[in-house]
Amino acid sequence: MKRTYLGEFEEIVLLTVAVMEGSAYGVAITHEIIEQTGRSVRLNQIHSALERLEDKGMVKSEMGEPTAERGGRRKRLFTVTAYGRRTLQEIQEVRVSFWSRLLNPLKLTTSL
Amino acid sequence: MSPPRLADRLLCFFLSDDRLEEVQGDLHEEFRWQVRRVGERRARWRYWWDVLGFSTSCIGKRRASNHSTNLLFSSTMLQNYAKIAWRNLVKNQTYALINITGLGLGIGAALLIFALVRYHYAIDKHHQKYGHIYRVLTQFITPEGTFDIAGVPYDMGKALRNDYPAIENVAMIEHYWDPLVSVPVANGPDRKFKEAHKIGAFVQPAYFRIFDYNWIAGGPTDLAQPNTVVISAENAIKYFGTTQVIGKLIKLNAVMNTRIVGVFENYRDNTDFAYPIMASWASLREFYGGPLTEGFDNINGGTQCFVSLNDRFTQADWDRQLVAFVKKYKPKGVKDTRFPMQPLRDIHFSINTGGVSQGLIWSLFAIGVFLIITASINFVNLATAQALNRSREVGVRKVMGSTRAQLFWQFMGETALLTLAATGLAIVFFQIGQQLAQEYLHGVFRFTFYYDPSVLGWLLILIIVVIGLSGLYPALVLAGFKPVLALAGRITTRQVGGFSVRRSLVITQFAISQMLIVGLVVIASQLEYIQTKDLGFRQDAILTINLPNSPQQDIVRMNTFRNLAMAIPEVKKLSYSVGGPPQSGWISQTMIKFDTRPEPEKFTTQQRFIDAEYINLYGLKLVAGRNLHPADTSREVLVNEAFVKALGIRNPKEVLGKFVHNGRGLEIVGVLKNFNQTNLRNKIEPLYLTTRATRYHVANLQLHNGNFKRVIDRLEKEYNQLYPDSYFSAQFVDEQLQENYVQEQTMGRLVNFFAGIAVAIGGLGLYGLVLFMAAQKTKEIGVRKVLGASVGNILWLFGREFFQLIVIAFLVATPVAWWVMNHWLKDFVYRIDIGPGIFGMALLVTVLIASVTVSFQSIKAALTNPVKSLRSE
Numbered sequence: 013m014k015r016t017y018l019g020e021f022e023e024i025v026l027l028t029v030a031v032m033e034g035s036a037y038g039v040a041i042t043h044e045i046i047e048q049t050g051r052s053v054r055l056n057q058i059h060s061a062l063e064r065l066e067d068k069g070m071v072k073s074e075m076g077e078p079t080a081e082r083g084g085r086r087k088r089l090f091t092v093t094a095y096g097r098r099t100l101q102e103i104q105e106v107r108v109s110f111w112s113r114l115l116n117p118l119k120l121t122t123s124l
Numbered sequence: 125m126s127p128p129r130l131a132d133r134l135l136c137f138f139l140s141d142d143r144l145e146e147v148q149g150d151l152h153e154e155f156r157w158q159v160r161r162v163g164e165r166r167a168r169w170r171y172w173w174d175v176l177g178f179s180t181s182c183i184g185k186r187r188a189s190n191h192s193t194n195l196l197f198s199s200t201m202l203q204n205y206a207k208i209a210w211r212n213l214v215k216n217q218t219y220a221l222i223n224i225t226g227l228g229l230g231i232g233a234a235l236l237i238f239a240l241v242r243y244h245y246a247i248d249k250h251h252q253k254y255g256h257i258y259r260v261l262t263q264f265i266t267p268e269g270t271f272d273i274a275g276v277p278y279d280m281g282k283a284l285r286n287d288y289p290a291i292e293n294v295a296m297i298e299h300y301w302d303p304l305v306s307v308p309v310a311n312g313p314d315r316k317f318k319e320a321h322k323i324g325a326f327v328q329p330a331y332f333r334i335f336d337y338n339w340i341a342g343g344p345t346d347l348a349q350p351n352t353v354v355i356s357a358e359n360a361i362k363y364f365g366t367t368q369v370i371g372k373l374i375k376l377n378a379v380m381n382t383r384i385v386g387v388f389e390n391y392r393d394n395t396d397f398a399y400p401i402m403a404s405w406a407s408l409r410e411f412y413g414g415p416l417t418e419g420f421d422n423i424n425g426g427t428q429c430f431v432s433l434n435d436r437f438t439q440a441d442w443d444r445q446l447v448a449f450v451k452k453y454k455p456k457g458v459k460d461t462r463f464p465m466q467p468l469r470d471i472h473f474s475i476n477t478g479g480v481s482q483g484l485i486w487s488l489f490a491i492g493v494f495l496i497i498t499a500s501i502n503f504v505n506l507a508t509a510q511a512l513n514r515s516r517e518v519g520v521r522k523v524m525g526s527t528r529a530q531l532f533w534q535f536m537g538e539t540a541l542l543t544l545a546a547t548g549l550a551i552v553f554f555q556i557g558q559q560l561a562q563e564y565l566h567g568v569f570r571f572t573f574y575y576d577p578s579v580l581g582w583l584l585i586l587i588i589v590v591i592g593l594s595g596l597y598p599a600l601v602l603a604g605f606k607p608v609l610a611l612a613g614r615i616t617t618r619q620v621g622g623f624s625v626r627r628s629l630v631i632t633q634f635a636i637s638q639m640l641i642v643g644l645v646v647i648a649s650q651l652e653y654i655q656t657k658d659l660g661f662r663q664d665a666i667l668t669i670n671l672p673n674s675p676q677q678d679i680v681r682m683n684t685f686r687n688l689a690m691a692i693p694e695v696k697k698l699s700y701s702v703g704g705p706p707q708s709g710w711i712s713q714t715m716i717k718f719d720t721r722p723e724p725e726k727f728t729t730q731q732r733f734i735d736a737e738y739i740n741l742y743g744l745k746l747v748a749g750r751n752l753h754p755a756d757t758s759r760e761v762l763v764n765e766a767f768v769k770a771l772g773i774r775n776p777k778e779v780l781g782k783f784v785h786n787g788r789g790l791e792i793v794g795v796l797k798n799f800n801q802t803n804l805r806n807k808i809e810p811l812y813l814t815t816r817a818t819r820y821h822v823a824n825l826q827l828h829n830g831n832f833k834r835v836i837d838r839l840e841k842e843y844n845q846l847y848p849d850s851y852f853s854a855q856f857v858d859e860q861l862q863e864n865y866v867q868e869q870t871m872g873r874l875v876n877f878f879a880g881i882a883v884a885i886g887g888l889g890l891y892g893l894v895l896f897m898a899a900q901k902t903k904e905i906g907v908r909k910v911l912g913a914s915v916g917n918i919l920w921l922f923g924r925e926f927f928q929l930i931v932i933a934f935l936v937a938t939p940v941a942w943w944v945m946n947h948w949l950k951d952f953v954y955r956i957d958i959g960p961g962i963f964g965m966a967l968l969v970t971v972l973i974a975s976v977t978v979s980f981q982s983i984k985a986a987l988t989n990p991v992k993s994l995r996s997e
Contacts, residue, residue, distance in 0.1 A: 038150035039157070055150060056177035075146075081156045085149030
């Protein structure tokens with residue numbers, strides 16, 4: 013099966029875009045990721061991740077409405093494509109199948 | 125409350141237009157949010173941080189996409205430019221070689237010159253008080269203008285300290301030439317060291333508060349005591365093999381024992397005050413065997429006074445005190461004597477007091493600029509000439525959507541690449557040139573290139589200037605091609621800036637070459653002139669031997685030496701004197717009274733001590749009266765014609781029998797025909813000569829031709845037996861005279877060298893241009909030959925053009941060169957006239973160089989078989 017692999021960071025960005033359902037754009041995604049994961053993320057990293065995802069065809073974008081706090085500039089709003097959704101599902105399935113084969117998941121978490 | 129504008133602008137610069145809106149929007153939104161969260165100041169920092177984040181992720185990593193990209197930073201285009209530049213370079217190797225060599229030579233030589241200029245302007249700058257240090261001068265105001273003497277009366281220091289306690293530091297210093305140091309050796313004779321061509325000094329401790337010294341051992345505190353001395357680390361090692369020499373004894377000039385109280389770090393190369401041995405001022409009395417002359421009438425160039433000033437007492441304050449000071453200490457000199465303060469930065473360049481000519485430095489600088497211009501012109505000429513070959517490329521690029529700016533920067537970039545390659549070469553030339561300079565100029569005209577960051581700064585500026593000068597015009601021309609014409613191959617030479625631009629550039633080059641050649645010829649002829657001019661005295665086969673450097677000569681021993689020397693058959697005559705006729709070191713100037721006139725004379729008179737043999741030995745001619753009678757003390761004087769003239773007396777006979785008063789009366793017994801006393805840069809000054817055996821410093825020996833070496837060896841043996849404490853040094857007068865013109869000779873050599881390079885670069889460019897013309901005209905020459913043109917006709921086809929240019933350049937260069945060189949010659953009282961011959965010579969030389977360069981290629985072109993050149997189409 014020929015499939016484009018996603019990096020861990022790209023996966024998180026893609027998931028965030030999916031979660032935000034049409035209101036996903038650079039700053040908003042950045043803040044969401046910082047809030048949810050607690051890791052420090054820089055704006056340019058998000059932008060280049062989004063660009064890569066768009067090149068891979070997993071997200072598509074269109075220009076939104078200008079707002080005052082952006083100095084009258086438009087947002088680029090991202091939505092997940094069908095291909096992107098399927099990729100996320102495949103990743104999820106692979107993980108679930110591995111997790112189900114794990115004998116004692118509780119012990120593992122305590123040893124961590 | 126808005127984000128940093130500079131950061132925004134930076135963002136616009138490296139981000140492509142289609143992404144700018146969203147990214148900038150996001151950044152601004154983030155900024156607002158951060159302002160609320162952490163405050164404006166930190167938000168601004170974050171903004172910068174974010175913008176910089178984008179810069180690293182954008183440059184170079186841009187992928188080919190359907191978005192339009194930023195114009196200047198597209199990696200694909202950069203790759204393409206580099207590839208095309210390389211192909212062009214390989215295709216036109218000869219031109220590239222000419223360009224790189226020319227530029228490399230130009231940049232290297234210019235860098236050498238700028239390092240030299242920089243060196244001279246940084247002299248002594250390392251002293252912390254650089255801007256506050258002054259030397260007190262003695263200035264005489266005469267009807268012909270003012271002239272300065274570096275020396276001041278011995279009492280100057282005391283007077284300044286007493287009357288102006290607000291002056292921060294006052295220090296007197298006394299120089300003496302060629303110190304002789306004897307180091308005592310247990311049970312054996314002293315080891316003697318002659319510090320030839322160096323200056324020893326006597327200083328007051330304040331000297332070390334004015335100038336910075338680093339002490340390896342001891343220090344200047346004990347230097348207030350008599351018979352103490354401080355020496356440089358280099359000398360300590362020379363004398364004792366170690367720098368731990370505090371408390372050891374050395375003997376100065378065989379007359380004075382001194383104790384070493386300090387050892388200082390060696391001098392840097394860039395100082396004018398490198399005294400290896402400095403004894404305490406308090407030792408002077410013993411050194412000279414008597415008290416120092418008091419009062420303000422006696423001045424000699426070796427007694428100097430340095431001060432450091434601060435806000436409490438400035439140079440302006442001193443200028444206000446000048447007249448009052450003279451009134452108090454030298455009432456007779458109120459009208460004509462001043463003691464101004466000379467800033468340290470002027471000392472290195474004051475020619476009056478033995479400095480370097482600033483004019484020399486600036487003329488070298490001008491040559492440096494010329495070098496850069498010549499090299500850049502080569503580049504422009506070859507680049508525009510070649511522009512035709514690249515018209516197709518420009519056409520295609522434009523059709524594909526290149527903008528003018530893009531093309532412009534492409535060609536500028538190519539120039540920059542070539543320039544950088546040339547810079548590599550230039551650094552090699554710089555190193556070689558530096559080696560040569562060290563070898564040929566060191567010691568004669570002291571300079572070293574000391575490394576400081578400013579030389580790198582110069583290089584950077586040079587590179588930028590060269591890129592601008594040589595790249596700008598060709599890039600503008602190339603970027604300006606109309607694509608339709610370019611693709612149809614209808615661009616002609618006329619559109620490539622036309623031949624007229626290139627013509628005027630070639631004219632500039634020829635003009636520069638001709639000016640430099642005129643300069644060369646004038647300097648060379650002037651040197652020739654002053655070296656062969658009759659100075660009014662005999663110069664050949666006269667040997668001078670220095671007597672011991674003591675303030676009082678021993679008359680008995682002088683007589684013994686005379687007898688010993690005269691016993692050598694090759695010695696014809698011997699005379700003692702204070703120096704030879706051309707004297708530069710020790711010139712004593714005084715103001716004298718004449719006859720019964722009540723006031724001292726307004727002019728200064730030089731005073732020399734000679735014996736009765738002197739004028740015969742040097743062949744000086746009397747115009748009136750008789751020679752001095754042999755005597756050991758002063759009774760009679762000889763004066764020169766200039767002296768008589770300065771008195772306002774027409775007939776020399778009138779002064780005979782009159783008295784000159786300088787302390788005591790001396791009778792004038794003869795008038796000498798004028799002869800040159802110092803060098804031909806200076807006028808013949810009023811002079812009187814008298815006998816005073818104890819002040820003689822030199823034995824002058826006229827020799828018969830023969831084996832000089834053997835005579836000198838024998839004299840040395842006799843001398844060393846007679847003066848076991850002294851050090852034998854002998855020199856021929858004609859050699860001594862040569863030393864007078866060291867600066868001119870050095871200048872001649874430097875100008876020679878750099879002008880030679882400039883002319884060579886010009887020739888190189890010309891060669892390239894003819895090469896190109898020959899390639900262009902291959903067909904034309906073929907057709908002409910088929911139709912019956914001779915080789916001569918073809919040669920003239922090339923030559924005509926350039927000879928016209930040379931003649932035009934000549935008309936431009938002549939007046940400029942004439943003006944500049946006349947200016948230079950003004951420094952000399954005795955000088956050549958710049959005649960038409962010199963300009964004719966410059967014209968001839970350029971024509972010669974041009975013909976050789978042009979004919980080389982054009983003969984080849986003219987001899988090509990027309991069948992070959994016409995066959996391929």
